Amino acid sequence: MLIRDARPDDLAAFAPIFRQVVDDGETYAYPEGLTDDEIRGLWFERPPGRTVVAVDDAGTVLGSAKMGPNRPGRGAHVATASFMVGAAARGHGVGRALGEEMLRWAGEQGYAAVQFNAVVESNTAAVALWKDLGFEVLTTVPAAFESRSHGRVGLHVMHRLL
């Protein structure tokens, strides 16, 4: 597995992963039914942000992460990031590799911390991974996410100093 900067032509491979993750209804509060152009606008970051893809040895896109300042202006010293891994590639360390690359990059860029604004509390694999990578849950906003299978569940605000 290789993690590299996303290229414009990765959109064709990533868009189905994005739609699958959103349609699953368990992890992200993005709208359903977005066009490729809308997915590009939401996921493919321009500097100071960055989008990467994880690809296998054959070059197939397994997942992606986007990262950058959580807020502009006087909040731009705190990073944020989002991650999606295709269903077929889960459980093989893709999310962890993307998370580690994000932390490396954010440290190199001089961010003081990383904040995740909305980690679905019932997404236990993600919560466990981020805790393992040094994040703590600052709070859980009650009933803020309408999970397809669990109903309204909380959204964790997670945070890690760099």
Add this chain to the structure above:
Amino acid sequence: MLIRDARPDDLAAFAPIFRQVVDDGETYAYPEGLTDDEIRGLWFERPPGRTVVAVDDAGTVLGSAKMGPNRPGRGAHVATASFMVGAAARGHGVGRALGEEMLRWAGEQGYAAVQFNAVVESNTAAVALWKDLGFEVLTTVPAAFESRSHGRVGLHVMHRLL
């Protein structure tokens, strides 16, 4: 004082308030030096969001609030809002009136709760106002805002059920 829906021609009066608030460097993590068009894009909401202005008896814009879903999709049942009051009008209840109108509207629209994602902890007037209107501080993200006069201070996540 009257609170009414913002009209396109309110931009000319609101843009200087926006720039003054941002340039003060104490309450908002927006970029400095935005054009009127950029301010329109950031502040003048389209449905399902809404932007209102508070005007005095002469029709002068004293402040503004924007409101709408905090997240799209599976997070769209929680509202958020932002508020700016011009320096000359502060201390006269404009923020409170805007906040009360936001709560009325959000309840009418069927939102389950209101979440403020980033209330600067050193903005004690705002924090006290929101507590008085029933909000609680869920957490304070440490050192997430670069205040011009206080250095890095925390950002409160504040929340109120409707």
